[in-house]
Amino acid sequence: MEEERSLSLLQLMVNEGLVPSPEExxxxxxxxEKLKQIVVAWVKxxxxxxxxxxxxxAASSATLLTYGSYGLGVHGSESDIDxxxxxxxxxxxxxxxxxxxxxxxxxxxxxxEIHCVKDAKVPLMRFEFDGISIDLPFxxxxxxxxxxxxxxxxxxxxxxxxxxxxxxxxxxxxxTRICRLVPDLELNGFLxxxxxxxxxxxxxxxxxxxxxxxxxxxxxxxxxxxxWPRPVELQEGTLHPTLNPxxxxxxxxxxxxxxxxxxxxxxxxxxxxxxxxTEFLRGHxxxxxxxxxxxxxxxxxxxxxxxxxxxxxxxxxxxxxxxxELGDWVGWIKSRFRCLLFKLEEVQGLCDPNPAExxxxxxxxxxxxxxxxLQAGKTNAIDIKSVKDVFWRNISTGYQGPFGKMxxxxxxxxxxxxxxxxxxxxxxxxxxxxxxxxxHQRRIPIYSQHxxxxxxxxxxxNGDPEYPNAGV
Numbered sequence: 001m002e003e004e005r006s007l008s009l010l011q012l013m014v015n016e017g018l019v020p021s022p023e024e025x026x027x028x029x030x031x032x033e034k035l036k037q038i039v040v041a042w043v044k045x046x047x048x049x050x051x052x053x054x055x056x057x058a059a060s061s062a063t064l065l066t067y068g069s070y071g072l073g074v075h076g077s078e079s080d081i082d083x084x085x086x087x088x089x090x091x092x093x094x095x096x097x098x099x100x101x102x103x104x105x106x107x108x109x110x111x112x113e114i115h116c117v118k119d120a121k122v123p124l125m126r127f128e129f130d131g132i133s134i135d136l137p138f139x140x141x142x143x144x145x146x147x148x149x150x151x152x153x154x155x156x157x158x159x160x161x162x163x164x165x166x167x168x169x170x171x172x173x174x175x176t177r178i179c180r181l182v183p184d185l186e187l188n189g190f191l192x193x194x195x196x197x198x199x200x201x202x203x204x205x206x207x208x209x210x211x212x213x214x215x216x217x218x219x220x221x222x223x224x225x226x227x228w229p230r231p232v233e234l235q236e237g238t239l240h241p242t243l244n245p246x247x248x249x250x251x252x253x254x255x256x257x258x259x260x261x262x263x264x265x266x267x268x269x270x271x272x273x274x275x276x277x278t279e280f281l282r283g284h285x286x287x288x289x290x291x292x293x294x295x296x297x298x299x300x301x302x303x304x305x306x307x308x309x310x311x312x313x314x315x316x317x318x319x320x321x322x323x324x325e326l327g328d329w330v331g332w333i334k335s336r337f338r339c340l341l342f343k344l345e346e347v348q349g350l351c352d353p354n355p356a357e358x359x360x361x362x363x364x365x366x367x368x369x370x371x372x373x374l375q376a377g378k379t380n381a382i383d384i385k386s387v388k389d390v391f392w393r394n395i396s397t398g399y400q401g402p403f404g405k406m407x408x409x410x411x412x413x414x415x416x417x418x419x420x421x422x423x424x425x426x427x428x429x430x431x432x433x434x435x436x437x438x439x440h441q442r443r444i445p446i447y448s449q450h451x452x453x454x455x456x457x458x459x460x461x462n463g464d465p466e467y468p469n470a471g472v
Contacts, residue, residue, distance in 0.1 A: 001291050002211050002213055003211060005290050005295065006211045006212035006214075009212060009213060009216070012297050012298070017076070019077075020075065021077070024077055027130065027132070031129050031130055032064065032066065035134070036064050036148070038104060038108070039064055039101070040061060040062060042091075042096075042104055043061060043062040043087060043088060044057060045100065046100055047060045047088075049100075059144055059145050060145060061088070061145045062085065062087045062088060062091070062146050063146050063147070064086070065084045065086060066081060066082065066083050066084075067084060067171040067172045067175040068080075068081075068135075068194075069082075070082060071171075071172070071175040072179070080132070080133035080134065080135060081135070082135050083134060083135070084136075084138070084139060084169070084171070085097065085136055085137065086141060086152075087138060087140050087146065088140070088141065088143055088145065088146055089144065093140065097138040098116050098118060098125070102114070102125060111127050111128070113126075113127055113128050114126070114127035115127070115327075119400075120335070122137050122167050122170075123168075124136055124137040137168040138168060139168045139169050141157050142159055142160050142161075152169070152176055153258065170194075170256060171194060174198070174256055174258060175197075177257035178197060178201045178234070181201065181235075181257060182201045182204045182205060182234075198234065198254050198256075199219070200219060201234055201257075202222075202234060203215055203218050205234060205235060206222070217287040219283075220283035220284040220287050220288075221287075221288065223280045224280040224283070224284035228251065228273075229251065229253055230253075231253040231254065231255050232253070232255065233255035233257075234257045250263060251269075251273040252268055252273060269341045269342060270345055271351045271352065274350055275352055275353075306371075306373055309352075309373060310352065310413060311376075311412065312411070313373055314344065314374055314409075315369065315371055315407075315408070315410070316333075316369065316370040316371075316408060317369050317406070317407040318333055318367060318369075318370075318406055319363075319365045319404055319405045320404035321365070322366065323366045325366075325402050326367070326368070326404065328401045329402075329404035330357075330368050332401070333406065336391070336394055336395050341353060343391060344372075347386075348382050349374075349376070350375040351372055351375065352372060352373035352375070353370075354371060354372055354373065355370075356371075357370065358371070382410060384408050384410055388407075388408045391406075
């Protein structure tokens with residue numbers, strides 16, 4: 001029965017378009033190979049511009065290391081590729097990566113929608129290469145020649161790396177360590193994201209011979225009752241010291257597998273900690289009886305009943321005067337959402353910050369709307385103006401682009417538009433795959449076949465008469 005459940009889950013993944021075809025896999029390999037060739041040519045050009053000796057120019061090299069879902073082999077048809085550009089000692093991120101390599105990529109016919117994200121914790125370039133989304137950060141190693149088959153865990157290559165370089169390396173280091181520590185990687189697979197990948201790897205280590213369905217059930221059972229803030233860590237044969245004082249300040253300490261002293265705790269707040277634990281418990285309740293005759297994996301994908309769970313929502317409306325300015329503006333606001341959460345927790349209580357992005361086809365200006373569920377808290381009367389003033393002061397510091405608009409308001413569940421009704425199952429089921437939102441075009445949202453509250457893609461209207469109010 002357990003094997004049957006595992007096979008039915010794999011079939012569900014195929015039906016949902018989560019498993020790439022052989023042609024798609026080959027296309028991704030071709031893209032990676034082309035990018036490697038571009039990076040090698042880039043290093044030669046930079047070496048020549050730096051007037052290095054001819055023998056050093058000839059010996060110089062760089063490479064790409066994939067990580068994230070693609071590096072773990074659990075990517076979907078529409079997943080992006082995370083690839084770290086590893087350069088030699090003379091290539092700098094400011095002049096050579098963000099200028100020379102940027103211009104080389106921009107001139108390529110395969111590359112589109114390229115832009116630099118310089119102010120992020122992990123600076124990177126983001127673009128599409130032959131229709132595949134690429135996130136490309138950079139790290140500089142103190143060597144002349146970076147080998148193509150680089151062993152990134154070799155300490156020889158990790159000396160004298162600055163703080164930004166370590167942050168850029170963290171994804172590759174974690175992936176490499178997970179692949180070495182977890183048995184039967186090809187069978188087990190991983191959930192997306194470094195946090196969930198480490199949690200999933202932990203469960204695989206604890207029960208290395210379990211089948212796929214049993215691992216999923218064990219995953220939710222383990223973390224539904226995990227005694228946080230006890231850290232989660234992958235074992236390498238030696239136990240690290242018990243909880244230290246710094247760990248108690250973290251809601252969910254998860255140790256990075258390449259260092260006993262570093263954590264990938266991210267930006268968890270009191271609200272998101274409560275939400276994550278609640279969802280782990282809900283997952284446990286849905287998967288604890290997977291050997292029963294009437295168990296169905298589709299029940300695990302049933303949407304969370306947001307408009308039944310919460311009576312009130314915080315509506316966050318973000319807009320820009322031009323379509324090509326919206327992406328940077330929304331990205332900047334989202335990077336500061338944690339500050340808004342802190343303020344809401346202070347004046348209201350717990351908040352459910354749903355990340356789903358919505359659009360109103362009746363509004364002409366380029367925009368994005370978020371709806372965050374508000375739990376019954378200290379008071380039902382929130383001074384939303386003071387919340388907005390505090391948050392606006394925060395986002396006004398450091399932003400380099402043209403400022404857009406931000407509006408905050410409290411709406412009742414009955415006022416949430418039908419297009420954002422997360423709990424309705426009557427919506428027309430549309431087959432779609434995950435895709436990063438392109439803010440440069442007017443889009444109509446497409447929802448998951450089995451999880452209709454989630455926007456999984458956007459259809460470009462291009463004047464389609466089916467969407468007359470959406471513009472072109």
